[in-house]
């Protein structure tokens with residue numbers, strides 16, 4: 001049984017009604033034929049996908065039949081419109097023909113999600129794993145694009161045709177996965193989906209999708225949006241790039257680097273690298289700063305020409321983040337603490353940086369009065385991409401310096417994070433939640449570490465505590481024949497220990 005004689009079909013709503021009736025009879029489907037009014041209603045709800053003003057075609061026959069079958073199985077029109085758009089013609093045909101068999105053989109009460117009525121060509125699980133992977137890559141890309149739009153400050157998230165197409169496709173694919181698992185579609189509302197993206201994909205309470213918790217699903221422990229800072233995470237940026245179909249310009253970190261490099265290059269070759277390090281160090285150590293202190297710092301480092309660029313990395317401290325009229329500085333990383341919803345338990349607020357708040361209990365280092373001096377705080381994307389990773393980078397650098405090693409922070413405009421004895425040792429601190437994504441990044445390139453004799457990748461200790469297999473997974477995924485084979489993978493605390501034991505002294 002197939003639909004070969006219908007592939008070139010075209011017609012009006014009345015013709016489509018007639019054709020649907022013929023097919024219902026031919027395939028012996030136990031569904032009621034729709035009316036012309038119903039067909040028009042389906043079109044207005046986008047269940048029938050032909051563009052406005054154009055005749056119905058073969059695709060609409062398939063969509064009409066599938067809609068009838070799915071309605072009979074208890075699906076809602078909203079769910080059907082989502083799932084239909086994720087199937088191509090071939091898949092739809094298969095679904096309908098399998099549905100035919102299902103209806104013939106299976107009694108009315110049978111679950112809509114039986115293996116039988118939803119087996120596609122490939123085995124079901126592999127198929128859904130691939131679908132889930134695509135959905136999450138698209139979601140990551142959609143989140144980055146959406147973030148790009150919101151960054152300009154003029155657009156807000158709205159569920160209309162201006163939604164990034166990647167986000168829309170991700171919603172359709174996720175919707176299908178929910179429906180196939182017999183669950184309520186949690187991906188139908190873009191706002192809910194974005195807020196859910198602040199939790200790792202394997203979090204049952206937030207996502208409730210078995211396939212995302214499957215041991216073969218590669219992004220299970222990934223969080224796409226930083227829970228507190230509400231910006232896309234580095235893992236998100238990495239996932240978005242996996243398929244290669246996404247321009248690097250859209251990756252936030254890269255864009256920030258371009259801004260800072262272009263600005264420092266204007267200072268001339270001699271000063272450029274020093275300026276780069278000074279700026280990154282500023283954003284790492286003083287993400288909450290008094291305007292006067294910032295101006296003084298730039299003056300002292302001969303960076304006044306960059307003042308305009310640097311000010312763009314900061315926002316004025318908003319009043320809602322003050323606690324009893326003061327801006328509280330985190331005693332550990334130095335950034336602005338934010339009020340916690342549980343005011344009673346956290347009267348001084350909490351540090352918004354995960355790398356800091358997962359390590360230390362909230363503690364105020366200093367209370368700054370905004371009435372005395374204008375206060376600035378680094379923008380969320382700066383906090384996520386520079387301030388947060390700087391916690392490990394600065395710890396390593398400060399320790400190396402304290403034991404008297406010849407060390408440099410972000411040498412040559414970021415060849416690596418910390419170098420020791422010129423080109424003897426290069427260290428990059430990494431805080432990707434997912435070892436799979438970090439491996440994929442390193443396999444593409446080990447970056448500036450290539451210039452160093454000892455090449456060290458230092459992983460945040462908390463990540464290893466959370467996921468004990470982290471280091472071995474990462475090592476096992478690195479290419480054995482390329483530059484990655486020369487990398488030494490270890491925890492930040494091991495690097496510190498080595499420094500103290502004098503292992504990197506010349």
Ligand SMILES: [Zn+2]
Pocket residue numbers: 330331332333334335351352353356357
């Ligand atoms: Zn902190």
